Amino acid sequence: MKNKLNQEYKQNISVKDANLWYGDFQALKGVCMEVPEKQVTAFIGPSGCGKSTFLKCFNRMNDLVPGCRIEGDFKIGDIDVYGKIDVNELRKNVGMVFQKPNPFPMSVYDNIAYGPRTFGITKRALLDEIVETSLKASAMWEELKDRLNKSALGLSGGQQQRLCIARALAVKPKILLMDEPTSALDPISTGKIEELCDELKKDMTIVIVTHNMQQATRISDKTGFFLLGELIEFGNTDDIFYDPKDERTERYITGRFG
Amino acid sequence: MISSKVKERAGCVIFTVAAVICVIAVIAIFVFMLIRGIPALGKIGFFDFLFGDKWSPDRLDTFETETLSGSYGIFKMIVGTLLATVGALAIGGTLGFFTAVFLAFYCPKKLKKVFSSMINLLAGIPSVVYGFFGIVFLLPLLANFAPNNGSGLLATSIILGIMILPTVVSLSKTSLEAVPRTYYEGALALGASHSRAVFGTMVKASRSGIFASLVLGIGRALGETMAVVMVAGNSVAYPDGLFGSFRVLTANIVMEMGYAGEVQQGALVATGVVLLFFVLIVNLIFGAISKRAIACGVNGKGFISKAFNKIFKRKEDRKENKQPGAFKSKLIKIKNKIGEVKDGVKYKINSSKIGAGFAIGSGILSASALLLVIGFIFVQGAPYLFTHPNLLFGEYQFNSEEITILPSIITTLMTVLLSLVIAVPIGICTAIFLNEYAQKNNIFVRLIRGAIDVLSGVPSIVYGLFGMLTFVVIIKGTSTILAGSLTVSIMLLPTIVRSTEESLKSVMDSLREGSLALGAGKMRTIFKVVLPSALPGILSAIILSMGRVISESAPFIYTMGSVISAMPSGYLDSNATLAVALYRLAGEGWYVNEAYATAVVLIVLVLGLNLLAEFIAGRLNKRLKGV
Ligand SMILES: Nc1ncnc2c1ncn2[C@@H]1O[C@H](COP(=O)(O)OP(=O)(O)OP(=O)(O)O)[C@@H](O)[C@H]1O
Numbered sequence: 001m002k003n004k005l006n007q008e009y010k011q012n013i014s015v016k017d018a019n020l021w022y023g024d025f026q027a028l029k030g031v032c033m034e035v036p037e038k039q040v041t042a043f044i045g046p047s048g049c050g051k052s053t054f055l056k057c058f059n060r061m062n063d064l065v066p067g068c069r070i071e072g073d074f075k076i077g078d079i080d081v082y083g084k085i086d087v088n089e090l091r092k093n094v095g096m097v098f099q100k101p102n103p104f105p106m107s108v109y110d111n112i113a114y115g116p117r118t119f120g121i122t123k124r125a126l127l128d129e130i131v132e133t134s135l136k137a138s139a140m141w142e143e144l145k146d147r148l149n150k151s152a153l154g155l156s157g158g159q160q161q162r163l164c165i166a167r168a169l170a171v172k173p174k175i176l177l178m179d180e181p182t183s184a185l186d187p188i189s190t191g192k193i194e195e196l197c198d199e200l201k202k203d204m205t206i207v208i209v210t211h212n213m214q215q216a217t218r219i220s221d222k223t224g225f226f227l228l229g230e231l232i233e234f235g236n237t238d239d240i241f242y243d244p245k246d247e248r249t250e251r252y253i254t255g256r257f258g
Numbered sequence: 259m260i261s262s263k264v265k266e267r268a269g270c271v272i273f274t275v276a277a278v279i280c281v282i283a284v285i286a287i288f289v290f291m292l293i294r295g296i297p298a299l300g301k302i303g304f305f306d307f308l309f310g311d312k313w314s315p316d317r318l319d320t321f322e323t324e325t326l327s328g329s330y331g332i333f334k335m336i337v338g339t340l341l342a343t344v345g346a347l348a349i350g351g352t353l354g355f356f357t358a359v360f361l362a363f364y365c366p367k368k369l370k371k372v373f374s375s376m377i378n379l380l381a382g383i384p385s386v387v388y389g390f391f392g393i394v395f396l397l398p399l400l401a402n403f404a405p406n407n408g409s410g411l412l413a414t415s416i417i418l419g420i421m422i423l424p425t426v427v428s429l430s431k432t433s434l435e436a437v438p439r440t441y442y443e444g445a446l447a448l449g450a451s452h453s454r455a456v457f458g459t460m461v462k463a464s465r466s467g468i469f470a471s472l473v474l475g476i477g478r479a480l481g482e483t484m485a486v487v488m489v490a491g492n493s494v495a496y497p498d499g500l501f502g503s504f505r506v507l508t509a510n511i512v513m514e515m516g517y518a519g520e521v522q523q524g525a526l527v528a529t530g531v532v533l534l535f536f537v538l539i540v541n542l543i544f545g546a547i548s549k550r551a552i553a554c555g556v557n558g559k560g561f562i563s564k565a566f567n568k569i570f571k572r573k574e575d576r577k578e579n580k581q582p583g584a585f586k587s588k589l590i591k592i593k594n595k596i597g598e599v600k601d602g603v604k605y606k607i608n609s610s611k612i613g614a615g616f617a618i619g620s621g622i623l624s625a626s627a628l629l630l631v632i633g634f635i636f637v638q639g640a641p642y643l644f645t646h647p648n649l650l651f652g653e654y655q656f657n658s659e660e661i662t663i664l665p666s667i668i669t670t671l672m673t674v675l676l677s678l679v680i681a682v683p684i685g686i687c688t689a690i691f692l693n694e695y696a697q698k699n700n701i702f703v704r705l706i707r708g709a710i711d712v713l714s715g716v717p718s719i720v721y722g723l724f725g726m727l728t729f730v731v732i733i734k735g736t737s738t739i740l741a742g743s744l745t746v747s748i749m750l751l752p753t754i755v756r757s758t759e760e761s762l763k764s765v766m767d768s769l770r771e772g773s774l775a776l777g778a779g780k781m782r783t784i785f786k787v788v789l790p791s792a793l794p795g796i797l798s799a800i801i802l803s804m805g806r807v808i809s810e811s812a813p814f815i816y817t818m819g820s821v822i823s824a825m826p827s828g829y830l831d832s833n834a835t836l837a838v839a840l841y842r843l844a845g846e847g848w849y850v851n852e853a854y855a856t857a858v859v860l861i862v863l864v865l866g867l868n869l870l871a872e873f874i875a876g877r878l879n880k881r882l883k884g885v
């Protein structure tokens with residue numbers, strides 16, 4: 001048990017035969033996928049097809065949904081996500097950014113220090129350093145260094161979202177999950193976050209759900225197309241968008257691009 | 259890591275235990291009432307008790323004696339209670355309804371906040387202060403027209419009416435404001451005047467909500483004790499006209515419990531059971547209506563919007579047909595359908611104008627009720643406080659020359675402190691259990707919710723009875739501050755649980771998810787993210803609870819003592835809180851000035867706390883929003 005807890009998290013995800021039910025409703029049907037490390041993987045598909053559901057399987061946020069039942073193999077490196085692991089440790093290694101920015105109602109500093117403090121870091125100097133590096137990593141240091149003690153709720157939507165990314169980065173995750181992180185933002189803020197993804201993938205694996213196909217083509221290396229709970233096609237982004245194998249993928253892409 | 263797991267487990271256990279305590283409290287109250295009440299019922303006979311109209315207890319009656327020499331019929335008091343409730347409803351319900359309409363539709367925006375908070379403040383005034391106001395202001399006034407000193411059914415109805423006013427107003431106003439504005443605009447588009455739109459459409463659409471507010475008012479009136487005791491006259495009789503003296507169920511308990519014989523005590527407890535029964539029925543009705551109110555909102559929406567759609571369609575028809583006459587007759591037909599116009603247009607206009615007049619008049623009257631109660635007592639009492647500082651700060655005295663209420667103030671503070679120390683953690687933990695841990699439709703959860711609903715309806719005198727039969731007996735055998743504090747802390751639970759739950763609910767789930775997704779455990783999420791966000795609501799609930807402890811008197815009289823004594827030296831002493839002291843002083847007739855002054859102190863404390871609660875909630879909310 002103790003061994004497992006301290007096991008090093010790798011950065012690639014491998015899913016086999018994932019089925020998921022919300023009560024009687026089957027939201028995922030036999031999904032298999034290999035998410036490569038240190039690349040950006042995008043999930044696309046029409047609304048309600050199960051992208052978020054699948055994403056949330058990686059850090060077990062679905063555990064919070066009553067009546068949710070999951071089958072299949074989810075592995076990060078060789079750690080079994082649904083095995084006997086410490087869920088908090090898992091979530092520390094697999095960070096998540098949500099669709100709507102959700103900064104805590106506290107100062108910018110405390111928001112970012114929240115994660116490290118959760119894992120027992122209390123030394124001010126160390127925290128200061130983490131806050132600075134996280135903000136730098138999310139390209140916000142210059143903007144925010146003078147207002148670290150102001151409430152995070154006073155920031156603009158785009159700043160809040162990047163703060164949430166910084167907050168996720170502060171616990172040094174190996175994998176970062178992002179569920180439509182830019183859908184509530186203006187084009188400029190969106191651009192900043194896309195640049196950020198490019199920067200971050202040097203160190204970590206990124207999985208992003210998006211409704212914006214241009215975004216997928218711009219930032220992702222791999223793309224998966226979901227339809228009604230099934231993974232229809234998964235492969236290199238260029239292949240998916242310019243040479244789709246499945247007719248349904250093509251229809252979806254052309255329909256949306258047109 | 260291991261220790262954090264232990265913490266999680268421990269947290270879960272603590273929250274569950276708190277919730278269980280709430281359930282146990284309810285069960286204990288019911289069980290004790292039944293255990294103590296049923297033998298007496300058996301001895302007296304169920305029907306003789308409920309429908310017997312002679313109440314003349316004999317202290318010497320015990321369960322061993324073969325035949326009872328006293329009579330224990332409470333029918334007159336049941337009738338009295340019902341009449342007082344009807345009277346309160348006639349006055350407070352009507353006034354409250356029109357005041358709500360006034361606030362929702364007629365009050366200028368700038369004044370609305372002032373008026374609303376004035377009426378809310380009415381709810382904060384202690385019931386002994388209402389009773390005292392009744393004695394010193396209302397009774398002398400009524401005595402001009404009455405054959406007696408003015409006490410009786412009318413005085414009781416007026417005082418109770420004012421007391422239920424804020425309940426009726428706030429709930430009615432909420433449901434009036436919940437009606438979509440499109441209804442109003444639609445009615446105007448039909449050519450209705452403002453008043454007709456208000457009374458024909460808006461009031462109609464929210465009638466279940468208004469009805470529910472009246473039911474809640476009934477619950478409040480049924481359970482009220484001290485104010486009624488002070489103005490009803492209290493002889494066991496059917497009220498003989500507006501000024502006939504009568505006794506209500508709660509008064510019966512509070513007047514005789516102190517010196518009751520064995521069977522008599524049982525009968526009084528059984529009186530409490532009857533009271534509980536009434537309150538439960540009212541609760542059930544309220545629950546049913548408010549459920550319907552929600553359902554109606556949905557149906558009504560469909561229905562009315564359909565009707566409007568039809569009308570607009572016909573308007574377009576008219577444009578095409580260019581037949582204004584035909585349209586007019588059609589329009590009237592449709593109006594008939596909606597149920598707005600039944601008796602011809604003119605009559606309707608007049609009646610809604612009268613309604614508007616009533617609304618404005620009621621609004622002003624309700625607000626002046628507050629000014630009158632507070633103003634009168636202040637004018638009479640405040641100067642005395644300044645000329646006799648000894649009353650507040652002097653060495654303990656209690657004789658015909660001089661008295662001090664400092665011991666009562668200290669007693670009150672001790673009670674506030676202890677009851678909050680007990681009730682706040684249990685209440686908050688229960689709310690956390692309900693909102694953060696429990697699954698929605700779990701039987702246990704429904705049990706706890708039900709328990710809390712029941713607790714919130716229990717009249718305060720019943721808590722007093724319960725405390726007397728349990729805490730007093732267990733702790734020392736006589737009244738103690740400890741017993742009183744324990745009693746009142748049970749009473750605080752429902753308010754604290756409910757308002758904490760409300761504030762927890764208002765914390766967005768995305769914050770919880772954000773915290774969990776960072777790898778924080780449930781405990782950390784709750785304590786670092788959820789509770790701070792819910793703090794304004796929780797704090798104001800706590801402050802209002804303080805006000806509640808200060809205001810209450812019925813639960814204390816037999817648990818904690820009703821005599822102003824020397825400075826308490828600890829929780830095992832007996833003493834009177836400020837509110838109880840006011841009851842004593844008002845009743846004795848000797849210390850009128852001191853009573854006024856005590857009332858002033860009470861009002862200042864309670865209203866101060868109310869304002870503080872509002873202020874703190876506002877400030878914290880602003881801070882949380884990042885301004
Ligand atoms: N908590 C839940 N309980 C029941 N059903 C759910 C729940 N969450 C999602 N679903 C259902 O599962 C299906 C997939 O939902 P999901 O949120 O994963 O879709 P999505 O692809 O992320 O859609 P969108 O693009 O709109 O975010 C939908 O049909 C949805 O209704």
Ligand SMILES: [Mg+2]
Nearest residue numbers: 051052053179
């Ligand atoms: Mg989604």
